[in-house]
Amino acid sequence: MPQRPKRLTPSRGPLDLFGSEVRRYRQLAGLSLAQLADQIPFAASTIGDIELGKSSCDRVFAEQCDQVLDTREALAHLHDGLFDGRSAAFPKWFEDWPNIEGQAEVLRIYEPFVVTGLLQTPSVAEMLLYGDQEKVAGRIERQAVLTREDPPPPRLIYVLPERVLRSRIGTPSVMFTQLHHLADVASPTVSVQVIPDGEPHPGNSGAFMIATLPGGEHVAYTEGEPHGTIRDGRADIEKLFRRFTDISTHALPTSMSAALIREIAEEAWKP
Template identity: 65%
Template sequence: MAATSRTSPVIARSSLEADMPQRPKRLTPSRGPLDLFGSEVRRYRTMAGLSLAQLAEQIPYAPSTIGEIERGESGCDRGFAEDCDRVLDTRDALAHLHDGLFDGRSAVFPEYFAGWPEYESQSEVLRSYQTLLVDGLLQTASYAEVLLYGDQAKIQGRLERQGILTRDNPPPPRLVCLLPETVLWHRVGTGAIMHEQLLYLADAISPRLSIQIIPDGAPHPGHAGSFSIARLPGGELTAYCEGEPHGRIIEGRSVIERLNERFMDLSTYALSAEQSKALIWQTAEERWKS
């Protein structure tokens, strides 16, 4: 009996702790636009006295989605801000903030990637090595739709990134993209989607846009993962590397120099742009044409 009475308070405390709501993540708005926008959504929601579930009952978003946005872990489209403004009576404050922070673009990207499109848009030269998939700057809408599970806001964000390749002022960056031949074989969606994507790649090759294929079986040092390097006006370099659990933007000079050397090493194993174009066309017709 005595032993039971000593352990009961511990059990009771454990039960109470399990039932207590998890403390909200502390946000640091200065970290970036996603954190700032999320902190304002949370502030207006708590001022309105609504829980995540209660807000979700009045707008077409799940509580988990709203929570991710508030924590700065996910972007959103302007429609989310407008719905929150209506329910939380903010006098359009969130929609106005969304316009200022994202300009209809950055909110569709995850936090760890959100800054990279800005580097892309400022770049004079882009170098890209992709191990498994076509670079996002070169994806067709259908190919992107499969990868992004039909999320129209994210698809539109990806396609808008591609506008830097066709702009007039400033001139588009010079893009050099290296792809292992296996990327041409890796099915994304249907055969028709792959056929369209490969023909798009072949047609895109130009003096300012080079796509070079590393033939299957060629030994090369590119198995460590995908990466992109942007050279900005003035010669400054920055990079984006894929990784687990997610990618990251890199600005450390020594790391970027190693990535640049790896890219140069990889390029020595690649076919010329004209040879690559022929191989892409051949693969599209022989492997993916129905």
């Protein structure tokens, strides 16, 4: 008996939406993965990964599928709407991460230098991205994952050292607004915890994020030079989990963290 196709969830993100449409048009054309692969220069396994939202693709793939599946350029048009400018909004090595965030049930983030992108105000994002409006828009759009309704937003656990709150980005007014945003963002799904100055901790090796996906799979993103890296190797993930746990033990509880953030905002950045 043939295996039932995996149910797709287009609302999880652009890769899933595009993949679900590829599958829909392929099935309407009555073609299997292998039969479609025979007519375009892409392997059946590649097509399968695209349909499942596991892999991105360039516009050529959409164009080839449109020709074979007689979609009247529907896939190329959808690709333009979902991905046009993606490479400009996000660096090549980071462009798959927003889709991973979109699938995550839990996000653990440690950022030792600046406020994490998911919680930056537009003004801070603009300063850090040197006014590149396309990149700023991409960063702010990522934040919608925290307020979506269907599927439910991921649980975000964010840890940062106190020095981030005292490192000036932009004007005092920009910092004041950013810190109050951090203090106010706490909810049943969002935690912000601060490591007080003077508290020794093992968090000096750079920023990283760990996404826990449905089914328990973990994927991580680590900052580094010359650029960041997406990691899914078991040894790497276990090491990052241990580091996050070790770092978190030095952080204040969320209520005390919020109080400290507001105190620093008033003391250091009030315009």
